[in-house]
Amino acid sequence: MTSAHLTFDQTGEKIAERVVKMRSSAVRDLFAAASRPDVISLSGGMPDVSLLPQSAIKKAVRAVCEDERAVALQYGSTDGRVQTKQVFCDLMRDIGVRTKPENVLITSGAQEALDLLSKAFINPGDIILAEGPTYLGALQAFSAYEPDIHCIPFDDEGMRMDLLEEELARIGKGNPRLKFLYTIPNFQNPGGVTMSSARRKRLLELAAEYDFMVLEDDPYGRLRYDGGHMVPLKALSDDVIYLGTISKVFAPGLRTGWIVAPKHVLSKVNLVKQGTDLCGSSFDQVVVEHYFTDTPWQKTLQKFVSTYHERRDAMLAALDEYFPAEASWTRPDGGFFVWVTLPEYFDTASMLSEALEAGVTYVPGDSFFPDGKTGKNSMRINFSFAPPEKLNEAIKRLAKVINERLEL
Ligand code: PMP
Numbered sequence: 001m002t003s004a005h006l007t008f009d010q011t012g013e014k015i016a017e018r019v020v021k022m023r024s025s026a027v028r029d030l031f032a033a034a035s036r037p038d039v040i041s042l043s044g045g046m047p048d049v050s051l052l053p054q055s056a057i058k059k060a061v062r063a064v065c066e067d068e069r070a071v072a073l074q075y076g077s078t079d080g081r082v083q084t085k086q087v088f089c090d091l092m093r094d095i096g097v098r099t100k101p102e103n104v105l106i107t108s109g110a111q112e113a114l115d116l117l118s119k120a121f122i123n124p125g126d127i128i129l130a131e132g133p134t135y136l137g138a139l140q141a142f143s144a145y146e147p148d149i150h151c152i153p154f155d156d157e158g159m160r161m162d163l164l165e166e167e168l169a170r171i172g173k174g175n176p177r178l179k180f181l182y183t184i185p186n187f188q189n190p191g192g193v194t195m196s197s198a199r200r201k202r203l204l205e206l207a208a209e210y211d212f213m214v215l216e217d218d219p220y221g222r223l224r225y226d227g228g229h230m231v232p233l234k235a236l237s238d239d240v241i242y243l244g245t246i247s248k249v250f251a252p253g254l255r256t257g258w259i260v261a262p263k264h265v266l267s268k269v270n271l272v273k274q275g276t277d278l279c280g281s282s283f284d285q286v287v288v289e290h291y292f293t294d295t296p297w298q299k300t301l302q303k304f305v306s307t308y309h310e311r312r313d314a315m316l317a318a319l320d321e322y323f324p325a326e327a328s329w330t331r332p333d334g335g336f337f338v339w340v341t342l343p344e345y346f347d348t349a350s351m352l353s354e355a356l357e358a359g360v361t362y363v364p365g366d367s368f369f370p371d372g373k374t375g376k377n378s379m380r381i382n383f384s385f386a387p388p389e390k391l392n393e394a395i396k397r398l399a400k401v402i403n404e405r406l407e408l
Pocket of ligand 1 (some may be wrong): 045108109110111112135137184189217219244245246247252256257
């Protein structure tokens with residue numbers, strides 16, 4: 001029930017209207033069920049942090065505790081430590097983006113960046129464009145600020161530019177409600193697909209023509225198993241807002257990410273971040289600096305890549321072996337996820353209880369669309385966390401559940 005100033009939930013509690021509209025993340029809700037020891041979870045998006053060498057972690061944390069306590073245990077500046085920013089500038093240079101610390105702002109993971117950018121730029125009713133399906137954490141971050149999220153489908157070459165153009169024509173040139181387009185160009189979450197070079201260029205042309213910002217979210221870009229490196233959007237245009245994170249190349253427990261953007265964008269983000277958390281964790285930032293400067297982190301990254309590569313291959317081989325001909329799925333060149341599409345009549349949300357009984361979990365496809373309805377016949381499955389034998393067993397179990405629902 002809503003009156004002019006008060007909003008109540010079903011229990012009569014007075015809460016904000018935006019919270020009434022929020023949906024809990026299906027993935028977070030699944031965490032509890034998926035912890036049963038007999039269940040193989042394909043639902044999370046977790047890196048396998050057991051691959052991190054203990055010696056490197058100890059070295060980084062010890063250095064902080066012994067030499068840099070005064071800094072690491074103190075408040076820092078809102079935009080982050082300049083030394084940490086320099087580390088991220090170096091990481092960006094590796095992938096073809098030249099930038100300076102003044103164009104970098106440290107966040108508490110890419111997730112906070114999504115929230116801060118939304119807080120700084122979205123008014124209720126504004127239009128946000130994104131791939132559909134897209135990262136559900138982004139949908140959660142955007143939704144709090146009540147925009148209209150328009151989804152653009154993808155194919156094997158990423159977001160469909162022909163459909164984006166059609167959508168932009170409907171929105172109209174110079175529409176002040178159109179704020180930004182959010183994309184995960186590399187090994188998209190949940191799709192696993194990568195945007196081709198030609199589409200990257202076209203996207204930037206359209207951004208200039210229709211005057212919208214482009215948010216490039218790139219947590220998986222360095223986890224490539226096939227093919228060559230793709231030039232980031234940020235390397236093609238200074239105007240792009242790039243989101244980076246250490247979560248998939250180091251550790252998500254150290255909540256550290258970064259934004260690379262023009263200064264006028266960062267100044268707004270800085271302003272809203274002050275009200276969110278004053279500053280990010282100084283401790284985490286100093287650990288991150290040591291990890292990326294004093295340890296053989298490239299070697300560890302190689303280990304992540306070779307392990308996930310093997311797991312990706314195991315999952316694709318199991319899908320080829322066990323899944324019915326009526327199913328189709330993406331074949332990612334990197335990242336963590338495969339997107340499966342089943343015949344139209346499937347409802348993967350209701351099928352989840354059967355899958356759980358069979359000892360496997362996944363994320364139903366409708367979680368990745370803002371309307372919570374599209375994508376009912378699809379699912380996201382993750383291959384980064386379980387070893388190959390388990391992935392094989394999980395896909396076998398899932399195929400059995402699907403086969404039982406197939407209309408022959
Ligand atoms: N963006 C995407 C596409 C992601 O998959 C994730 C994490 N799963 C995030 C952002 C958030 O990452 P972080 O741990 O840096 O907050």
